Amino acid sequence: MPEPTRDPSVAARTRRAREAAAALARSSRAARDAGLQAFEAALDEDRATILAANAADVAAASSEVAAGRMTRALLDRLKLDERKLDDLKRGLTALRAMPDPLGRVTLATELDDGLALRRVTCPIGVVAVIFESRPEALAQIAGLALKSGNALLAKGGSEAARSNRALADALEGALAACGLPDGTLSLLTDRAEVAELLGADRDVDLIVPRGGNALVRSIQRSTSIPVLGHADGLCHVTVDRAADLDMAVAIAVDAKVQYAAACNAAETLLVHRDVAARFVPAVTEALRERGVEVRGDDRARACAERGAGGGMAIATDADWDTEYSDLVIAIRVVDDLDEALQHIRRHGSRHTETLVTEDDAAWQRFAAEVDAAGVFRNASTRFADGFRYGFGAEVGISTGKLHPRGPVGLDGLVTYKYLLEGNGHRVADYATRPFTHRPIG
Amino acid sequence: MPEPTRDPSVAARTRRAREAAAALARSSRAARDAGLQAFEAALDEDRATILAANAADVAAASSEVAAGRMTRALLDRLKLDERKLDDLKRGLTALRAMPDPLGRVTLATELDDGLALRRVTCPIGVVAVIFESRPEALAQIAGLALKSGNALLAKGGSEAARSNRALADALEGALAACGLPDGTLSLLTDRAEVAELLGADRDVDLIVPRGGNALVRSIQRSTSIPVLGHADGLCHVTVDRAADLDMAVAIAVDAKVQYAAACNAAETLLVHRDVAARFVPAVTEALRERGVEVRGDDRARACAERGAGGGMAIATDADWDTEYSDLVIAIRVVDDLDEALQHIRRHGSRHTETLVTEDDAAWQRFAAEVDAAGVFRNASTRFADGFRYGFGAEVGISTGKLHPRGPVGLDGLVTYKYLLEGNGHRVADYATRPFTHRPIG
Numbered sequence: 001m002p003e004p005t006r007d008p009s010v011a012a013r014t015r016r017a018r019e020a021a022a023a024l025a026r027s028s029r030a031a032r033d034a035g036l037q038a039f040e041a042a043l044d045e046d047r048a049t050i051l052a053a054n055a056a057d058v059a060a061a062s063s064e065v066a067a068g069r070m071t072r073a074l075l076d077r078l079k080l081d082e083r084k085l086d087d088l089k090r091g092l093t094a095l096r097a098m099p100d101p102l103g104r105v106t107l108a109t110e111l112d113d114g115l116a117l118r119r120v121t122c123p124i125g126v127v128a129v130i131f132e133s134r135p136e137a138l139a140q141i142a143g144l145a146l147k148s149g150n151a152l153l154a155k156g157g158s159e160a161a162r163s164n165r166a167l168a169d170a171l172e173g174a175l176a177a178c179g180l181p182d183g184t185l186s187l188l189t190d191r192a193e194v195a196e197l198l199g200a201d202r203d204v205d206l207i208v209p210r211g212g213n214a215l216v217r218s219i220q221r222s223t224s225i226p227v228l229g230h231a232d233g234l235c236h237v238t239v240d241r242a243a244d245l246d247m248a249v250a251i252a253v254d255a256k257v258q259y260a261a262a263c264n265a266a267e268t269l270l271v272h273r274d275v276a277a278r279f280v281p282a283v284t285e286a287l288r289e290r291g292v293e294v295r296g297d298d299r300a301r302a303c304a305e306r307g308a309g310g311g312m313a314i315a316t317d318a319d320w321d322t323e324y325s326d327l328v329i330a331i332r333v334v335d336d337l338d339e340a341l342q343h344i345r346r347h348g349s350r351h352t353e354t355l356v357t358e359d360d361a362a363w364q365r366f367a368a369e370v371d372a373a374g375v376f377r378n379a380s381t382r383f384a385d386g387f388r389y390g391f392g393a394e395v396g397i398s399t400g401k402l403h404p405r406g407p408v409g410l411d412g413l414v415t416y417k418y419l420l421e422g423n424g425h426r427v428a429d430y431a432t433r434p435f436t437h438r439p440i441g
Numbered sequence: 442m443p444e445p446t447r448d449p450s451v452a453a454r455t456r457r458a459r460e461a462a463a464a465l466a467r468s469s470r471a472a473r474d475a476g477l478q479a480f481e482a483a484l485d486e487d488r489a490t491i492l493a494a495n496a497a498d499v500a501a502a503s504s505e506v507a508a509g510r511m512t513r514a515l516l517d518r519l520k521l522d523e524r525k526l527d528d529l530k531r532g533l534t535a536l537r538a539m540p541d542p543l544g545r546v547t548l549a550t551e552l553d554d555g556l557a558l559r560r561v562t563c564p565i566g567v568v569a570v571i572f573e574s575r576p577e578a579l580a581q582i583a584g585l586a587l588k589s590g591n592a593l594l595a596k597g598g599s600e601a602a603r604s605n606r607a608l609a610d611a612l613e614g615a616l617a618a619c620g621l622p623d624g625t626l627s628l629l630t631d632r633a634e635v636a637e638l639l640g641a642d643r644d645v646d647l648i649v650p651r652g653g654n655a656l657v658r659s660i661q662r663s664t665s666i667p668v669l670g671h672a673d674g675l676c677h678v679t680v681d682r683a684a685d686l687d688m689a690v691a692i693a694v695d696a697k698v699q700y701a702a703a704c705n706a707a708e709t710l711l712v713h714r715d716v717a718a719r720f721v722p723a724v725t726e727a728l729r730e731r732g733v734e735v736r737g738d739d740r741a742r743a744c745a746e747r748g749a750g751g752g753m754a755i756a757t758d759a760d761w762d763t764e765y766s767d768l769v770i771a772i773r774v775v776d777d778l779d780e781a782l783q784h785i786r787r788h789g790s791r792h793t794e795t796l797v798t799e800d801d802a803a804w805q806r807f808a809a810e811v812d813a814a815g816v817f818r819n820a821s822t823r824f825a826d827g828f829r830y831g832f833g834a835e836v837g838i839s840t841g842k843l844h845p846r847g848p849v850g851l852d853g854l855v856t857y858k859y860l861l862e863g864n865g866h867r868v869a870d871y872a873t874r875p876f877t878h879r880p881i882g
Contacts, residue, residue: 022786026809107852109831115820117830124842125812205842224661226843247865254867345463367860368467371566379556379863388871389558389859390550390878401565401646402667403844406859411548418830418847419808422820424688426695430829437831 233263
């Protein structure tokens with residue numbers, strides 16, 4: 001039997017978020033930064049309540065782990081402690097110090113005497129984020145949304161329901177105390193509410209699903225609201241003929257092993273045939289030492305047989321399209337950079353691609369031609385991340401073609417509008433009169 | 442009985458466009474500008490053929506007009522002549538002179554010693570444009586696409602089929618002569634091909650429908666490919682208490698009358714009650730002189746009765762949501778700016794909104810709070826246009842929230858990627874080591 005709903009309806013909350021967004025759009029940086037400061041204070045004041053709520057979530061989750069219905073990794077991500085809350089506070093302090101992302105003039109043109117066009121950054125409006133397990137994500141995302149003047153609807157995972165409620169209460173209290181508009185932050189708790197959210201295309205401007213492929217795909221299929229994110233993270237490490245092979249081994253290991261479940265982990269190595277005989281056995285040995293299962297195409301397996309990497313399993317066509325999210329990797333030997341680029345075009349997910357090479361011309365071509373949010377040289381794919389990029393935090397990583405793309409921080413939570421100021425200017429007068437189109441200093 | 446298809450399948454052409462896009466992404470500005478110059482030459486060399494093809498389209502369309510199946514306005518838009526082709530050439534020359542939109546570095550950060558992150562503009566990839574009647578749009582859009590390094594799939598209206606084929610032959614010949622990749626431009630001619638196009642989400646990155654609400658909505662519903670455009674253009678002229686009323690009348694007339702079928706024409710006037718008694722009769726008289734039917738709410742009609750504007754029809758709730766695209770306008774009297782902003786939020790289409798006011802504070806609030814691609818002061822909504830903004834031309838106008846927004850020229854046809862260059866950098870080393878996150882000069 002479902003519990004009686006205490007919260008207002010989703011429709012009422014999205015409408016309230018829309019009203020809040022209008023007020024936030026005209027709020028000052030000082031008002032938004034004061035809200036961030038109040039968030040920090042609330043994380044101290046309500047700390048005992050938050051940790052108690054989290055302890056209850058963790059206790060419930062532990063039974064799930066014991067019963068084999070939840071992984072230990074998920075339980076670790078669920079757990080809050082003093083250190084994580086202090087990190088959260090530091091993140092909010094850093095966010096407060098960042099420049100205001102709103103009101104930046106990115107184009108200014110005089111169209112004619114007294115008629116000035118300016119393109120100015122502004123908030124997107126109402127952003128809905130659907131996130132899983134890590135409750136501290138709620139406070140990070142709430143911080144990014146507030147700094148960028150967006151109203152936020154947040155739906156957390158059921159396993160963190162008590163933690164999220166305690167955090168949201170603390171943050172909402174902080175917003176109210178600062179006089180920031182009601183509706184700036186709203187927590188959705190029920191899975192049924194998500195369906196309503198996906199239909200609220202008049203009042204929600206952007207949906208950010210943070211979660212597995214299935215979640216992202218199902219949301220993309222179920223809404224006409226723009227969805228920011230990525231369903232797949234199928235990243236390659238491409239080892240050029242001119243690669244430093246020790247470096248290539250180190251990068252391949254980092255890209256696969258450092259956190260195999262991450263979307264920016266590598267799934268496939270593409271190896272130039274000229275270096276395959278030396279590289280394939282070396283990388284296979286290094287990966288196996290770290291517990292990775294290595295699969296290969298015929299040429300990779302032949303190389304492995306000649307080295308220490310014998311007994312390599314066959315990589316079939318399906319492997320090239322598989323995001324293992326686990327300690328498994330596939331190796332394909334390619335004839336040249338062209339074949340590698342073709343492979344990436346056909347099988348890549350436009351997330352992050354890295355080329356290991358000492359050849360500047362090969363890199364120039366790779367950089368220009370590879371169609372992905374991140375294109376790297378001599379660096380691990382795992383660097384594709386908002387924190388590592390210096391954005392403070394991220395609401396997600398987008399593999400879409402339009403802005404925002406890649407890790408999405410403050411810059412990705414703003415859009416722009418064109419402001420035109422005249423003095424009674426009418427289009428009819430320009431049938432015969434030219435525009436000046438002069439850049440404004 | 443359908444004619445046998447001579448063109449390759451849509452799937453073959455979208456794949457070829459994808460391959461062409463990869464080559465265009467690494468093409469030099471010089472190569473793309475040479476293509477534009479070849480476009481200009483082809484418009485001269487093939488001029489007789491193009492005009493003959495257009496004459497055949499116009500002859501066929503004239504019978505349609507005579508039979509009442511096509512409007513004369515559409516026929517006028519279909520017609521090409523020497524002047525229009527010369528204008529096209531001038532537009533291409535201007536485009537050639539514009540700076541390269543590709544390869545601009547919009548962010549540069551050192552993450553650590555020898556690890557440099559750059560955000561660089563790059564083409565979107567494969568863009569599909571569905572356009573109606575005006576055949577010169579094909580050459581304008583082909584120019585914008587080439588300058589920005591995008592492969593283009595273009596589908597024109599059947600009434601301009603011969604003109605579009607002649608233009609496309611000229612442009613494709615120019616591309617081939619310059620050594621630009623096969624697949625850079627492809628003309629789709631059959632309505633059935635559009636359905637295939639909408640399903641080609643692997644090979645098409647962006648769809649731009651230029652046409653009526655019904656076309657745009659049907660495309661938005663039928664594809665998972667991002668759609669750039671606007672279904673509605675419901676723009677308001679808001680007349681503040683502090684408006685110069687003569688100016689307000691002139692702007693209202695221009696915004697309604699100058700081209701009533703345009704998406705940036707005004708559909709509703711929102712008038713502050715303090716000036717309604719003077720403004721409503723004056724604007725009603727001026728609009729009626731230009732053949733406009735004026736409707737009003739109760740307060741507007743009462744004002745009209747007292748002046749020269751008697752006999753005003755009633756505007757019902759449905760009027761506030763109607764894009765007349767014709768010489769009809771509705772007037773609503775509002776209590777204050779708040780009520781006007783509420784009305785715009787509820788009924789506007791986020792296209793273009795203008796406020797007539799001499800009050801800076803009212804403008805500041807309007808500019809910050811109105812959620813639209815264009816927010817104007819003391820200027821006609823009709824200025825919302827790529828040519829008037831100085832973008833050379835536009836592929837369309839977007840009312841979406843993400844980039845591109847507003848009139849879309851070259852800037853809107855590029856996206857970006859993050860390039861990261863290291864020297865064997867691994868994420869594992871940063872468990873204990875901080876990033877520098879230093880801006881690169």
